[in-house]
Amino acid sequence: MKHRKLFEQITLAPNLVLRNRIAMAPMTTWASNDDGTVSDDEEAYYRRRAQDVGLVITGCTHVQENGIGFTGEFAAHDDRFIPSLTRLATAAKSGGAPAFLQIFHAGVKTLPALVSDVVGASAVEGEAGPFAPALMPRPLREEEILEVIQAFADATRRAIIAGFDGVELHGAHGFLIQNFFSPHTNRRNDRWGGSLENRMRFPLAVVDAVKSVIEAHADRPFALGYRISVEEGNEGGLRITDSLQLIDRLIDGGVSYVHASLGSALDQRPVDDTSGRTIVRILHDYIAGRVPLIAAGQIRTAEQAERAIDEGLSLVALGQGLVMNPDWVAHARVGRDSDVKLSVSFQDVARLTIPQRLWTIIEDTPGWFNVLRNQAERQAI
Ligand SMILES: Cc1cc2nc3c(=O)[nH]c(=O)nc-3n(C[C@H](O)[C@H](O)[C@H](O)COP(=O)(O)O)c2cc1C
Structure with missing residues (x-):
């Protein structure tokens, strides 16, 4: 077997053994x-990708009504x-791998068409991104903070009732949990903000309640x-110094694993x-085996995935790679590296079981996926 390293088992949490080192990264489908509710298109999309991976992490789902981040x-x-949720869990587990539900509150990173009551730690305008405009949130009151924590629980x-094997707290991408942790967006001067200790209070309270x-x-x-x-x-x-402190406390608080969302897992510093060390290497050395470490970020080929494991990852999360190659793991198992596609075109959409609405977002978001738009581009590869 060519990529043997990717097919070693790993224990992610007590009595939760994964058959290989590839996770489906959490991906919203719109x-x-x-x-x-989960649609037929979504069910088919998860079933198609869940067959060979070691773990499925679902796209994010909001724990409060005004915590929604995306249309669809x-x-x-x-x-x-x-x-x-039961339908989703069944589809995500249909290939025999465990499935985790990613739960979040979008906070300031939402859409005015979806949410009129935009909330955050403090009245600090969010940054505009490809999927959300810059919005000014209203600071959450103490009793509302407790309600959000309860909503995560x-x-x-x-x-648990739906049949998932875990939850993943989405503490990344500027959503509400990160909004409280960040010194930039959290300017509170009560027990939920100010010092690093206070900024960690919300994420840790969520962990505790869950x-x-x-x-x-x-x-x-x-x-x-x-x-x-x-x-x-x-x-x-x-900065990473803040994050390392939080990671210590998350581990003490009982998280099963840490999942870093990176722009580039192999290169980012x-x-x-x-x-000169990469973030993955720093995290690996710092965590020192206390819990498994997962990361996503531009891993496209089996060779890159193996390098990421050498760099210190316990599990490699694939996002775009699995959108474009639902059979990525099957190709890696037999070493068919050249079968892995690094681009996608509209002609592939039905064959790859990509929901039409996800495809529209992919096409309308320049610089995200490598989309081949015309015949000449397609023939050139
Ligand atoms: C279509 C799509 C939807 C995504 N939705 C989510 C999401 O719901 N939650 C999340 O944490 N990350 C989300 N991400 C980010 C991915 O989990 C991953 O971190 C990112 O795509 C980088 O990995 P990649 O280069 O392998 O795609 C999404 C990415 C894609 C491509």
Whole structure:
């Protein structure tokens, strides 16, 4: 076997053994039904990609109604969504790998068409991105903060009932959990902001509440993961030194694994670090085997995935690679490296089981996927 390293088993959480080192990265599809339930297109998309990976992490789902971040995002903020979540869990687990539900509150990174009551830690305007405009949030009041924490716990209870094998807290990408952790967006001077200790309070309270629900309700192994954006590029934003402190506390608080969301898992280095080590290497050395480390970021080929494992990852999360190659793991197993596509065109959409609405977003977002738009481009590869 050519890429043997990718096919070693790993224990991600007590009694949760994965058959290989490839995870489906959490990916929103923009394709849910208008009532917030999982659609036929989404079910097919997950089934198609879940067959050979070691772990499936679903796209994010909002734990409160005003926590929605994207159009066509399936919901988890009420018990009435349990049948929909059950459908998703069944599809995501249909290939035999465990599946985790990624839960979040979008906070300031939402759309005015979806949310009128935009909330955050403080009244600091969010940064405009490809999927969200710059919005000014209203600071959450103390009792509302407690409600959000409870909402994460309630969504976890629903994930357990639905049949998932874990939840992943989305503490990355500027959404509400990161919004509280960041010194740039959290300017509070109560117990939820100010010092690093206070900025960690919200993420850690969420971990604590979720952990209690798992202990009370899960009758089977059930993991609790945490996704982190290790740094913010802007001045006054998060740095890896903050994130390492949080990681210590997350591990003490009982998370099963840490999942770093990186621009480039193989190359990215900290903004202020001059040691030359990659972020993955720094995280690996710092965590020192206390919990498994996952990361995503521009891993496209099996050879790159193996290098990422050599650099210190326990598990490699694939995003775009799996959108473009639902059979990525099967190709890697037999060493058919040249079968892995690095681009996609509209002609591939049906064959790859890409929901039409996801495809529209991909086409309309320049500089994201490598989209071949015309015949000449397609023939050139
Ligand atoms: C279509 C798409 C949807 C995504 N949705 C989410 C999401 O719901 N939650 C999340 O944490 N990251 C999301 N991401 C980011 C990916 O999980 C991953 O971190 C990123 O794509 C980099 O990995 P890649 O280069 O392998 O695609 C999404 C990425 C893609 C391509």
